[in-house]
Amino acid sequence: MRDRVYLDWNATTPLRPEARAAMAAAFDISGNPSSVHSEGRAARKLIEDARGAVAAAIGADPRNVVFTSGGTEANALALTPGLRKGSGEPVQRLIVSAIEHPSVLAGGRFAQGAIEIAPVLPSGVIDLESLAAVLASGPPALVSVMLANNETGAIQPISQVAALVHEAGGVLHVDAVQAFLKIPINIKALGADILTVSAHKVGGPKGVGAVVVADGLEGLRAQVRGGGQEQGRRAGTENVAGIAGFGAAVRAAADSMDADVAWMKTLQVRLEDGLKDNRGTVIFSDTAPRLPNTTLVSAPGLKAETAVIGFDLEGIAVSSGSACSSGKVQPSHVLQAMKADPALLRGAIRLSLGWDSTEADIDRCLEAWRKLSGVLGKAHAIGLERF
Numbered sequence: 001m002r003d004r005v006y007l008d009w010n011a012t013t014p015l016r017p018e019a020r021a022a023m024a025a026a027f028d029i030s031g032n033p034s035s036v037h038s039e040g041r042a043a044r045k046l047i048e049d050a051r052g053a054v055a056a057a058i059g060a061d062p063r064n065v066v067f068t069s070g071g072t073e074a075n076a077l078a079l080t081p082g083l084r085k086g087s088g089e090p091v092q093r094l095i096v097s098a099i100e101h102p103s104v105l106a107g108g109r110f111a112q113g114a115i116e117i118a119p120v121l122p123s124g125v126i127d128l129e130s131l132a133a134v135l136a137s138g139p140p141a142l143v144s145v146m147l148a149n150n151e152t153g154a155i156q157p158i159s160q161v162a163a164l165v166h167e168a169g170g171v172l173h174v175d176a177v178q179a180f181l182k183i184p185i186n187i188k189a190l191g192a193d194i195l196t197v198s199a200h201k202v203g204g205p206k207g208v209g210a211v212v213v214a215d216g217l218e219g220l221r222a223q224v225r226g227g228g229q230e231q232g233r234r235a236g237t238e239n240v241a242g243i244a245g246f247g248a249a250v251r252a253a254a255d256s257m258d259a260d261v262a263w264m265k266t267l268q269v270r271l272e273d274g275l276k277d278n279r280g281t282v283i284f285s286d287t288a289p290r291l292p293n294t295t296l297v298s299a300p301g302l303k304a305e306t307a308v309i310g311f312d313l314e315g316i317a318v319s320s321g322s323a324c325s326s327g328k329v330q331p332s333h334v335l336q337a338m339k340a341d342p343a344l345l346r347g348a349i350r351l352s353l354g355w356d357s358t359e360a361d362i363d364r365c366l367e368a369w370r371k372l373s374g375v376l377g378k379a380h381a382i383g384l385e386r387f
Contacts, residue, residue: 005316005361010150010178010294010352015245016203022046023205026241033238034229041238050247056208057254058176058195059186061292064213066220067243070104071177071198073223074209075144077234078194079108082219083142083171085193090219091142091171095134097126097156098337104144104175105333109223116141124154124285124338130178132164140169147190148179150333151350152285153294155183162191171217177201177209182261182291193217199242203355204249208242243387253355260355265292267353267362274366278373282344284335293353299373302347307372311349314368319350 006014026046027200031039033047048062055062082090094110107115112206118131135141143165148155158174165172174192176185187195196219199208211233213220220233227235245249250368253260275281275297284296304320311318331345351365 001360001364003174005358005364007351007353007361007365008317008319009354010350010358011319012200013203013354014356015205016249016252019199019204019245019249021239023245026244027277033240035293039346041153046244047238048248050243050250053247053250053254054197054212057181057185057250058212059188060195060199060212061215063231064215065150066211066213066230067238067246068209068211068234069239070207070209071101071175071196071201072209074177074196074198074211075101075103075175076108077211077220077223078106078173078196079142079144080223081142081350082215082221082222083194084219085166085171086216086218088169089140091140093138093141095131095141095170096144097131097145099124099151099154099334100144101175101177102151104146104173110142118143118145120264120337122338122340123288124149124152124158124334125288126161126298128157128160128164129278131161132168133169135164135168135246136325141165141173142171142173144173144175146175146178147185148176148183148291148294149285149334150178151294151332151348152288152296152332152338153177153178153291154285155289155291158190158192159216166191178294179291181250181257182264182293184257187212187214192271194220199246199249202253205242208239208246210246221259222342234381256355264353264356264357267357267359268292268295270359271295271351271353271362271365275369278369281373282341283304284338284340284348293357295350295351295359297351298344298347299305300343300347302344302349302372304347304349307347307349308379310372311365311368313363316368318365319352320348366373 031043033043051062051065084090093114174195177198180197195212200206
């Protein structure tokens, strides 16, 4: 039995052996990838091989993949005023769904006054009727809707969103960081105009991400300037070792995706069946299509910070559905947007699985949950509402 059980794969994944080996080899290449000599060309080849791997996994052209320092920078670069499709009108306003990652809610380079919020349904899926109304209320917009939510795992109807956005003359950005290589992704089939991904969610290193641009999108301006790297879209000498690790992780994840997804789905069913055995347990977005590895759960009276510590003491790493700010735990903006029961907001725990998760991991998690639920029951019985 493992000493520790890791159930926080949505936060970050372990480094795949293939990525570790690719990075170790890259460290031995001394050339600058912008140099034309043999050493420089060797470094450039590693970057272009990785670019091809990311493009192939998304159904894109390699020349449209721009490497960044991670998903947050990728989102900030993608959210650029002035984007347009071909000869279409440049967008000057931004519409984001209420459940987006904070790096999207921040709005990139859009002024705060140019950002509008599109609501979601209680299921955690974007409200298409409301989105259509927001689109109709002004000029063409850049719309940002994530492919799958990082807290609930709810998969968004991106093809339908794309149809609405394009009918209104807008541009669609899809944050695919959490969905990448957990479900099939094809940028053309989705209808996305620009899409973002990150290495450390698929077994690559932290600190590497990418923006993927669809054919026909114009107006993407560099945010980091001062050099001609990444087709002039992101200046600075590339992180060769990190990018090489990203490419290796993508190839490995793509090769095993079907088997990994089937296994994670099996474990998710086992986990959620066990969680539901405890009275009052709620699994968020369970009526919507979800990622096969993500479960956001709560129970009346539960406090997330207490539960995370309790799981940790049992040797299990999980995360809360809340974000910490200035040392204070705040209710999840995702659950608030879903209008979740206030009694459940402060107790949301995210359990996320990966390719290395086991049935024994699930059983240990369920045993820890039963212990926690038992303490909760005793607390309620004697009126200790502050638990």
